[in-house]
Amino acid sequence: MHNDKLFMKLDEILNYISVEIGERLTGSENNKKVEAYAENYFKNQGFEVELQRFSCLDFKRADAELTFQGETIPVKPSYYTTGCDVTGDYVKIETVAELKRSHLTDKIAVLHGELTAEQIMPKSFPFYNPERHQEIVRLLEEKNPAAIVTVVEKDESIFEDGDFAIPSVYVSMDEGEVLLENNGELKLVIDAAREDSHGANVIARLNPEKSRKLVITAHLDTKSGTPGALDNATGIAILLLLSQLIKSEDMDFCLELLLLNGEDYYSIPGQLAYMETYLQKPENILLAINCDGVGLKKGPTAVFSTECDSKTEDLLNQIILDSTGMVFIDPWVQGDHTLFVMKHIPTVAFTSEGIFDILDTVIHTEKDTIELIDHEKVIKAVRVIEEMVKKFKLEVPL
Structure with a gap:
């Protein structure tokens, strides 16, 4: 030819x-x-x-909305996240040590710093899964926050895991700075679903x-x-x-x-x-x-x-x-x-x-x-x- x-x-x-x-x-x-x-x-x-x-799962990616003090902060749903509609006080967490000390039941965890420095490997990924990543996931599942907001340097989802059940979104450092400088209540709505x-x-x-x-x-x-x-x-x-x-x-x-x-x-x-x-x-x-x-x-x-x-x-x-x-x-x-x-x-x-x-x-x-x-x-x-x-x-x- x-x-x-x-x-x-x-x-x-x-x-x-x-x-x-x-x-x-x-x-x-x-x-x-x-x-x-x-x-x-x-x-x-x-x-x-x-x-x-x-x-496998079919991820129905849709949209997410995060509201703080009456203002909407642009966020994106994490890949393969579940949906949610939650309102609660948020807790800022920068390190694994802080995560270990935290109490997150009915609260929204705002992760930043070393916890969002790189993508967390999925629980079932077979070839590469650092102990540090496994520890972060295990602690989050034990603490069981209502949802997670990750403040990221790069425009990428920190969590990408259909085996991880906690709803999550990611937000840029510029847009998320207001969360890191303040405290209070967040409202997070994630319109997303995953189907067999x-x-x-x-x-x-x-x-x-x-x-x-x-x-x-x-x-x-x-x-x-x-x-x-x-x-x-x-x-x-x-x-x-x-x-x-x-x-x-x-x-x-x-x-x-x-x-x-x-x-x-x-x-x-x-x-x-x-x-x-x-x-x-x-x-x-x-x-x-x-x-x-x-x-x-x-x-x-x-x-x-x-x-x-x-x-x-x-x-x-x-x-x-x-x-x-x-x-x-x-x-x-x-x-x-x-x-x-x-x-x-x-x-x-x-x-x-x-x-x-x-x-x-x-x-x-x-x-x-x-x-x-x-x-x-x-x-x-x-x-x-x-x-x-x-x-x-x-x-x-x-």
């Missing part, structure tokens, strides 16, 4: 996923639309498709009868409030376009195009489902390739590899060095490639070098739009991965 046709298909895919659909939280109707779109796309290219289903739902990993396979496979991954979900162009509509598009370019006769192994669902969900249910079912025999996976955040206009496409043997490294080096506009960088841990790295599976990851500069300001926000994307860089990544798959058979014998 000529690149001009790939450009047209890429534009079509990105506009459908990131513009027409946009936000696609795991378990939401928009998320299910992308599942169905990808399933049909892969099937039309002759792939066998499995929908690996799992249970389901999601699915979309797993497309060529040569499914082969016992060993090469896996190419991307995640199809987003955070709340973002159209998720870089994170990760471009990754989805790469896998869909690859399904048009690679045929069963191009290889003597199984090719698995894996759209994981839940990378931006608090308990990564899709990733855990895949690990439990398909990563029990890691020796069957020849190579894993992850695509996340590819195509940023600013900066080159970035690649790293780990756990690869010398033949695979030589193949990768040859292709990347022949491909202008790509650079090798040190490994990073954020992303679905970590599932494979933990199992010591040969792994390659593609992203954008410049993406690390906008993690706090663009990614996971309403600013992550298709205007940020360089289509040519995405197509180049498609072609590089296509070449890797086709040459893997020839240059790295089974």
Whole structure:
């Protein structure tokens, strides 16, 4: 297929996923639309498709209103919070020591300082959960405030946990300063709900009868409030376009195009489902390739590899060095490639070098739009991965 046709298909895919659909939280109707779109796309290219289903919550994000001394203070609901309508005195708490001494029954806890310096990891997140975070959550559950207001330096939710039952919101330092300088009564209304739902990993396979496979991954979900162009509509598009370019006769192994669902969900249910079912025999996976955040206009496409043997490294080096506009960088841990790295599976990851500069300001926000994307860089990544798959058979014998 000529690149001009790939450009047209890429534009079509990105506009459908990131513009027409946009936000696609795991378990939401928009998320299910992308599942169905990808399933049909892969099937039309002759792939066998499995929908690996799992249970999750559908977060109905709405609005929140905080009132103090007759004035409304702008706040946002924490992701996956429960709703509430509460009025009560508030208690300012800056440290864990203060939290231990506090009495919060029927009161609203206003957390700031060291307690809101970073996002608190969800209770059930399996890979990283510092003892300090666990202690904060445990103390809050023991103290049982009517609700929580977090005063934050960054515009991000401190709590993002469907297993945490205390209603909460977050407010900027500028807007929340009035609370820290005063005392009194607050009224907090959160219009939000979470409902039982389901999601699915979309797993497309060529040569499914082969016992060993090469896996190419991307995640199809987003955070709340973002159209998720870089994170990760471009990754989805790469896998869909690859399904048009690679045929069963191009290889003597199984090719698995894996759209994981839940990378931006608090308990990564899709990733855990895949690990439990398909990563029990890691020796069957020849190579894993992850695509996340590819195509940023600013900066080159970035690649790293780990756990690869010398033949695979030589193949990768040859292709990347022949491909202008790509650079090798040190490994990073954020992303679905970590599932494979933990199992010591040969792994390659593609992203954008410049993406690390906008993690706090663009990614996971309403600013992550298709205007940020360089289509040519995405197509180049498609072609590089296509070449890797086709040459893997020839240059790295089974």
